Amino acid sequence: MPKPPTFNDVRTSVQDNVIWKSIFRPGSIYRKGYRDTSRDRALAAMNNVLYHLHPVKVKRHGLKLTYTYCLGGLSFFLFVLLTITGIFLMFFYTPAAGAGAELAYLDMREIEASVTFGSLVRNMHRWAAHLMVFTVFLHMARVFYHGAYKPPREFNWVVGVILLLLTLLLSFTGYLLPWDQLALWAVTVGTDMMGFTPVFGDQVQFVLLGGVEIGPSTLLRWYVLHVLFIPFVTVVFLAVHFWRIRKDGGISGPL
Amino acid sequence: MADEVQIDQEVYDRLIGEGKSERIARAKAKAAAVRKSKIAEGASLGPKPAEENTKALEEFRSKAGEGGGVATATKTADAGAEGGRLTPEERAARVSASLGNGGEPASMGVPAESAHTHRLLALVPPAGIQQVQSKQMDKVYTWPHLLLVEFVSLLAVGALLLVMSFFLDAPLGTLANANEVPAINKAPWYFMGLQELLAYFHPMTAGVTMPGVALVLLMAAPYVDKNPSSRPENRKVANMAFTFFMVFWTILVMIGSFFRGPGYEWVWPWVQGLGFQL
Numbered sequence: 431m432p433k434p435p436t437f438n439d440v441r442t443s444v445q446d447n448v449i450w451k452s453i454f455r456p457g458s459i460y461r462k463g464y465r466d467t468s469r470d471r472a473l474a475a476m477n478n479v480l481y482h483l484h485p486v487k488v489k490r491h492g493l494k495l496t497y498t499y500c501l502g503g504l505s506f507f508l509f510v511l512l513t514i515t516g517i518f519l520m521f522f523y524t525p526a527a528g529a530g531a532e533l534a535y536l537d538m539r540e541i542e543a544s545v546t547f548g549s550l551v552r553n554m555h556r557w558a559a560h561l562m563v564f565t566v567f568l569h570m571a572r573v574f575y576h577g578a579y580k581p582p583r584e585f586n587w588v589v590g591v592i593l594l595l596l597t598l599l600l601s602f603t604g605y606l607l608p609w610d611q612l613a614l615w616a617v618t619v620g621t622d623m624m625g626f627t628p629v630f631g632d633q634v635q636f637v638l639l640g641g642v643e644i645g646p647s648t649l650l651r652w653y654v655l656h657v658l659f660i661p662f663v664t665v666v667f668l669a670v671h672f673w674r675i676r677k678d679g680g681i682s683g684p685l
Numbered sequence: 686m687a688d689e690v691q692i693d694q695e696v697y698d699r700l701i702g703e704g705k706s707e708r709i710a711r712a713k714a715k716a717a718a719v720r721k722s723k724i725a726e727g728a729s730l731g732p733k734p735a736e737e738n739t740k741a742l743e744e745f746r747s748k749a750g751e752g753g754g755v756a757t758a759t760k761t762a763d764a765g766a767e768g769g770r771l772t773p774e775e776r777a778a779r780v781s782a783s784l785g786n787g788g789e790p791a792s793m794g795v796p797a798e799s800a801h802t803h804r805l806l807a808l809v810p811p812a813g814i815q816q817v818q819s820k821q822m823d824k825v826y827t828w829p830h831l832l833l834v835e836f837v838s839l840l841a842v843g844a845l846l847l848v849m850s851f852f853l854d855a856p857l858g859t860l861a862n863a864n865e866v867p868a869i870n871k872a873p874w875y876f877m878g879l880q881e882l883l884a885y886f887h888p889m890t891a892g893v894t895m896p897g898v899a900l901v902l903l904m905a906a907p908y909v910d911k912n913p914s915s916r917p918e919n920r921k922v923a924n925m926a927f928t929f930f931m932v933f934w935t936i937l938v939m940i941g942s943f944f945r946g947p948g949y950e951w952v953w954p955w956v957q958g959l960g961f962q963l
Contacts (some may be wrong), residue, residue, distance in 0.1 A: 459828070471826040480832070487824040488831050500838040507839050511846070527861070535860050542857060553850035560963055561846070563875050574906070574927050577915030584907035591904045597877055605873050612962055614861035619880060623892030643863065675811040685916050 431685075463598065471559065483672055491684040497576075498681065500525045501569035506668065508562040512600075515555040525653035527609050527646040534609040534649060559601050566597045578682035586674040589667055603656035609649060617652075618644060693717035746775070856962050868947040869960040876942030878934050884949060899930075 435443075444450060445462040454460040457473030464470055475486045491497055523542050526533040541548035570590060573579060579587035606617045621644065625635040640647035675681065696748070697714035700705070811843075825831070872880045882891035902909075912925050917924060946952035946960040 468826070474828040475826065480827075484827045484831060486827060488827050490823040490825050493825060493830055493834055493874070495834065495838075500835065503835055504838060504842055507842065511843070534862055538857055549851050549854065550847075553853065553855045554846055556855035556963070557849050557853070558846055560874075561842075567875075571927075571931060575917070575924060577912075577920060577923075579907040580910070580913065580915060581907075588904045591900065595900070596955050598719050601875065602873060608857055609861045610856075610858035611861055611865070611867050612856055612858045614863065615867055615870045616872050619870060620876055623879065623883070623888055626888040628889065628893065645863075660763050682915065 431634060440683045483676075484594045485676060485680065489680060489683070492681045497683065499568070499572060501565050501572055505565045505569055508558050508565060509664070509668070512555060512558050512562065513661065515551050515558065518551050519555060520657060523607070525607070525650050532609060534607065538608045538610070559604060561600055563597055563601050566594050570594060573682075576682055576685065580682075582678045583674070583682065586671060586678060589674065593664065593667050593671060596660060596667065600656065600660050600664065603652045603660060606644075606649060606652045607656065691715075691722075693721065730956070742771075745779070869945075871941070871945070871961070872959075874938060874942050874963065878937035880949075881941035881945075882935040884945075922955045 444460065445460070451461070455477040457477035458464075459470075459474045459478075464474070471540070472486045475481060485504065504585065519541065522545050523537045524533040527535070538552075541552055543549075573587065573590065602617070602620060606613050621635060621638060624638060625631045627634045638648075638651070639645075640651045692711060694714070696717040697710050700710035700713055705713075711790040777843065871877065879892060879896060882895060885891070887896070910920075912920050912923065914920060942961045943952060943954045943959065946957050952958075
C-alpha cells in the first residue's frame with residue numbers, strides 16, 4: 431500500500447508547477463522557497479499588488495496604533511465593504527417610485543423579509559455608511575493635529591477634503607433610496623437648503639431633483655449618482671490621494 | 686568523511702600548525718586546491734600585468750587615430766598601470782568613437798544616428814545627477830509588520846460591523862408620502878449642524894454661505910498655516926482654532942440630533958424621548 435502524501439509533498443506539487451508560478455511573481459510569499467529573511471521580506475512587498483499602496487519599508491513610528499489609528503485605511507476598507515454590500519443590494523432593488531407602484535419601497539421590504547441575508551447585508555451597508563462618514567472625519571482630525579498637511583503634503587490635504595465631501599454626498603444620495611418617510615423628509619430638508627444657493631438656486635435644485643420637488647425622477651437620478659457617478663469620482667480621487675501619500679514621502683512625522 | 690571538493694593537505698597542515706582555526710584552514714586549503722587545478726588547466730589568475738594594459742591602450746590609441754574603434758577596454762585602461770591613464774581629450778575621443786559620430790564633440794542629447802543610446806550614461810555631467818538628500822530613518826519592512834497591523838484592524842472593524850448588523854436593524858419607516866410631513870423632520874446626522882444653524886440664520890447664510898466658507902477655509906488650511914513645525918507645542922493657535930471648530934460643530938450636531946423634537950422645538954431627550962434616527 432502506497433504511503434499517503436505528506437503535507438510537504440502536497441505543498442510542493444501545488445507550488446511547483448507552471449500555473450502556480452504564473453500567478454505568483456518570483457519573490458511572492460506564496461512561491462516555493464520563501465524564507466523569513468530581509469531579502470525575501472523586501473521581495474514579498476515588491477511582488478504584491480499592494481506595492482501600489484505601500485513601499486517596501488515604512489517608518490517605524492507609523493506602526494504604532496496610536497499614531498494613525500488606522501483611520502485612513504479603515505475608511506478605504508469601509509468604502510470597499512460598502513461597494514461589496516451595495517452590489518449585493520443592487521440585485522434586489524429597483525429605483526422606481528411611480529404613484530401606486532413604489533417598487534423601491536416594496537423591494538426594500540422584500541430585501542428585509544425574504545432575501546437570504548438581505549436584512550443583514552442591508553444593515554451592514556447602513557452602519558458601514560455611517561461609520562465611514564465618522565472615520566473619514568476622524569482621519570481628517572488626526573491629520574490636522576499631526577500637522578501632516580504641511581509641505582509637501584498641502585495638495586493631498588485638499589484632495590482629502592474633496593474626498594470628505596464626496597463621502598457625505600455618497601451617504602446623502604443613499605439616504606433617499608429606501609423611499610420611506612424618513613428618507614423622503616430627511617432629503618427634503620437637505621435639498622431645500624441647496625435651493626438657497628445665490629443666483630442659481632432654483633437651477634441647482636431643479637438639476638438635483640430632476641423636477642421642482644422630490645419624485646420618481648429624483649429617485650432614479652440619485653440612484654445613478656449613488657451607485658455609479660459618485661463612486662467613480664471617488665475612486666479617481668482615492669487613486670490620487672494614495673499615490674500622493676507615497677510620492678510625498680509616506681506618512682508624516684515623527685513629530 | 687569524504688569532502689566533495691579536494692583540499693590542499695599541505696596548506697591545511699601548515700595553517701593548522703600556525704594556529705589558525707580548523708574552519709579557516711579548511712577554507713584556505715580548499716581555495717589553494719582550486720587554484721592549483723586552474724593553473725594545471727592553463728588559465729591565468731589574478732590581475733593582468735601592467736605591460737598588457739599598456740599594450741591594450743596603445744592599440745586603442747592607434748585605432749582612435751584612424752577614427753574608428755569601439756571603446757570596450759575601460760577597465761584595463763583605467764587599471765592604474767604606469768602611463769596607463771587616459772587624458773581628458775582621449776576620453777572624449779573614445780566616447781565619440783563609441784557613439785560612432787566620427788570625432789565630433791560629444792553632444793548632450795541623443796546622437797541623431799546612434800544605435801548606442803545606452804552609452805549616454807557616460808555623458809551625464811555631475812550637475813545633471815539628482816542628489817537625493819534624506820535623513821536615514823528608523824524603518825521596518827511593510828511585510829510583515831505593517832500588513833499585519835492593517836489586517837488585524839480590518840478584521841476587528843469587519844467583525845464589529847457584522848455583530849452590530851446582526852443585532853441592530855436599520856430603520857425602515859412607512860412608505861414615502863409627500864403630503865404628510867412627519868412631526869420630527871431631520872436631515873442625516875452629519876448635516877444636523879447645518880440644520881441647527883438654520884434655526885438661527887436665514888437659509889442662505891446657514892445652508893450655503895457658512896458651509897461654503899468652512900469648506901474653503903478647510904482646503905486653504907495648508908496654504909494659510911505657514912508654520913513649518915509639526916510639534917503640538919509650536920502650533921497652539923492652529924490646534925486651538927481647529928479644536929474650537931470641531932467642538933462647535935459637534936455641539937451643533939448633538940443639539941440638532943438629540944435636543945430637537947416635533948416642529949424642531951427644544952426638547953429634553955430624557956423627558957420627551959429621543960427624536961433621532963440613524
